[in-house]
Amino acid sequence: MAFDKMELKDIEVWDGNFAAAQALRQCQIDVVAAYPITPSTPIVEGYGKFKADNYVEGEFVMVESEHAAMSGCIGAAAAGGRVATATSSQGFALMVETLYQASGMRLPIVLNVVNRALAAPLNVNGDHSDMYLGRDSGWIQLDAYCPQDAYDLNFIAFKVSEDHDVRLPCMVHQDGFMTSHTAQGVHTLSDDVAYSFVGDFKPMNDMLDFEHPVTHGVQTEEDWHFEHKARQHNDLMTKVMPKIQAAFDSFEKLSGRKYNIVESYDMSDADVCVVCMGTSVETAREVATEMRAKGIKAGVVGIRVIRPFPFFEIGEALKDVKAIATLDRSSPNGAPGMLFNEMAGALFNTDTKAMLSGYVYGLGGRDLTKAHLVSLYTELQANVDAGKVTTQLQQFIGVRGPKLAFL
Amino acid sequence: MLELRWHSRAGQGAVTGAKGLADVISTTGKHVQAFAFYGSAKRGAAMTAYNRVDDKIIMNHEKYMQPDFVFVIDPALVYTSDVTINGKENTKYIITTHMSTQELVASQPKLEGKEVYTVDCIKIAQETIGRPIPNTPMLGAFMKISGMYDIEFFKESMVRILGKLPQKIIDANMIAIQRAYDEVK
Numbered sequence: 001m002a003f004d005k006m007e008l009k010d011i012e013v014w015d016g017n018f019a020a021a022q023a024l025r026q027c028q029i030d031v032v033a034a035y036p037i038t039p040s041t042p043i044v045e046g047y048g049k050f051k052a053d054n055y056v057e058g059e060f061v062m063v064e065s066e067h068a069a070m071s072g073c074i075g076a077a078a079a080g081g082r083v084a085t086a087t088s089s090q091g092f093a094l095m096v097e098t099l100y101q102a103s104g105m106r107l108p109i110v111l112n113v114v115n116r117a118l119a120a121p122l123n124v125n126g127d128h129s130d131m132y133l134g135r136d137s138g139w140i141q142l143d144a145y146c147p148q149d150a151y152d153l154n155f156i157a158f159k160v161s162e163d164h165d166v167r168l169p170c171m172v173h174q175d176g177f178m179t180s181h182t183a184q185g186v187h188t189l190s191d192d193v194a195y196s197f198v199g200d201f202k203p204m205n206d207m208l209d210f211e212h213p214v215t216h217g218v219q220t221e222e223d224w225h226f227e228h229k230a231r232q233h234n235d236l237m238t239k240v241m242p243k244i245q246a247a248f249d250s251f252e253k254l255s256g257r258k259y260n261i262v263e264s265y266d267m268s269d270a271d272v273c274v275v276c277m278g279t280s281v282e283t284a285r286e287v288a289t290e291m292r293a294k295g296i297k298a299g300v301v302g303i304r305v306i307r308p309f310p311f312f313e314i315g316e317a318l319k320d321v322k323a324i325a326t327l328d329r330s331s332p333n334g335a336p337g338m339l340f341n342e343m344a345g346a347l348f349n350t351d352t353k354a355m356l357s358g359y360v361y362g363l364g365g366r367d368l369t370k371a372h373l374v375s376l377y378t379e380l381q382a383n384v385d386a387g388k389v390t391t392q393l394q395q396f397i398g399v400r401g402p403k404l405a406f407l
Numbered sequence: 408m409l410e411l412r413w414h415s416r417a418g419q420g421a422v423t424g425a426k427g428l429a430d431v432i433s434t435t436g437k438h439v440q441a442f443a444f445y446g447s448a449k450r451g452a453a454m455t456a457y458n459r460v461d462d463k464i465i466m467n468h469e470k471y472m473q474p475d476f477v478f479v480i481d482p483a484l485v486y487t488s489d490v491t492i493n494g495k496e497n498t499k500y501i502i503t504t505h506m507s508t509q510e511l512v513a514s515q516p517k518l519e520g521k522e523v524y525t526v527d528c529i530k531i532a533q534e535t536i537g538r539p540i541p542n543t544p545m546l547g548a549f550m551k552i553s554g555m556y557d558i559e560f561f562k563e564s565m566v567r568i569l570g571k572l573p574q575k576i577i578d579a580n581m582i583a584i585q586r587a588y589d590e591v592k
Contacts, residue, residue: 009434146468181443182441183429184439184465283468367469370469
């Protein structure tokens with residue numbers, strides 16, 4: 001190989017951004033086309049430095065916008081190569097048009113999305129607004145809760161996305177600042193082991209294969225458009241989850257680290273639970289353990305795979321719990337909240353009699369404290385004791401001013 | 408769980424200091440977390456950085472903290488920020504200042520009755536490294552006050568962390584760490 005390998009300690013103290021940059025280096029990307037934006041900048045900056053220092057041999061394309069960044073990734077993926085980039089917030093919003101192109105053209109691209117609020121008002125801190133914006137785009141979406149996850153899930157993303165039965169792009173989400181700029185111990189894989197997990201890129205319908213000419217980015221009107229979209233949806237609904245599970249299984253064999261499509265914590269006998277994503281999952285786990293010491297049987301359900309949505313896995317995880325709180329870190333702007341709606345959908349035709357209430361929290365990086373979660377679990381236990389939801393169905397956590405509650 | 412809060416100005420190296428400290432502690436088998444509040448991240452703006460250290464995996468991602476130690480690496484922040492916010496009864500303060508501890512406490516009544524230590528990290532950094540970057544000296548002072556590690560082990564670890572800097576800068580940092588260790592009161 002023409003590039004240098006890097007010696008890593010078994011445990012490196014990395015933030016989520018650097019963990020993702022290291023994973024990209026170890027996967028040996030053919031083309032990174034990127035336009036930096038806070039808080040994801042250090043991912044492509046770190047990758048650019050690896051390139052300058054001869055640790056990678058792919059192309060690094062500097063472009064004039066995030067729209068161009070994803071367009072460049074689409075072109076490179078169609079040409080036939082391993083492709084990745086990173087973005088956040090406004091940059092992600094500008095990419096949205098091209099996100100649908102990438103998934104519709106069935107191109108395996110890995111996009112690290114470092115979650116950040118959407119303006120206005122302008123805010124660089126972490127919430128899930130951009131992640132929610134992408135949820136109908138036809139991409140696979142994986143969610144990291146800490147820097148270790150941000151590292152590991154990149155390998156999973158390439159493995160699944162590039163599988164010839166899948167061929168769909170994949171986002172790896174991490175919380176802006178709370179993961180991206182928080183340094184923690186990360187268990188590393190050696191360069192050889194990491195690369196052998198993702199393997200060499202295997203092209204499919206690549207435009208640079210001149211022996212087999214193909215067309216990408218076609219127009220289909222009412223004659224074929226629906227069939228293309230339905231096929232894409234079919235593959236997301238039927239083919240992706242088994243591949244993710246297989247990737248999680250083989251990754252566990254390799255690293256000893258176990259990931260699940262739905263991450264249940266202390267749910268086997270839980271009376272009350274929260275359903276959430278990102279760093280909040282880990283904080284909630286700590287609080288749930290503390291609640292058990294106070295006699296409240298608390299659990300946590302973390303969503304690891306956001307798209308395709310784990311409809312049946314969620315139903316299974318929540319089947320015996322009595323009161324559920326969904327925590328949406330994005331303003332629903334006139335609706336109950338994405339997680340509230342998805343939980344309601346997943347549970348509606350089941351036998352559960354669980355009470356469901358929704359909470360909006362953490363917008364623009366507002367802290368979710370352990371004290372908030374203690375109150376939340378206490379409120380859920382009060383619902384259980386009363387046998388009904390004692391509050392309005394939608395509440396806000398940690399917002400100043402008069403109490404806001406709806407529905 | 409050991410929790411530390413840094414008060415700094417953006418550009419003075421609190422984030423690098425917090426991450427460096429986390430790196431050293433991680434090599435001894437403990438679990439670490441280092442993060443910061445950046446705000447709009449303008450150079451010179453007041454900012455805070457944080458460390459958590461524990462024997463088990465750190466799952467708490469809340470930004471709220473009641474620190475065991477507070478480091479102030481810019482002397483003026485004692486007056487323009489509340490460095491005692493969310494403090495505990497036994498929180499220890501290590502503050503960069505040219506004043507004696509007694510003079511400092513007299514000038515900022517909020518520090519009265521607290522366990523306050525002082526060291527002039529700015530002067531030490533200027534005289535050794537040649538720039539007012541007070542982060543590594545603060546860690547030297549912390550080693551003295553906390554007794555966390557032997558100072559020689561700590562310096563050896565910092566040599567590795569500063570790794571890619573020119574040898575002259577690394578040597579100057581080692582002198583700065585030792586001086587702060589010796590001079591903190």
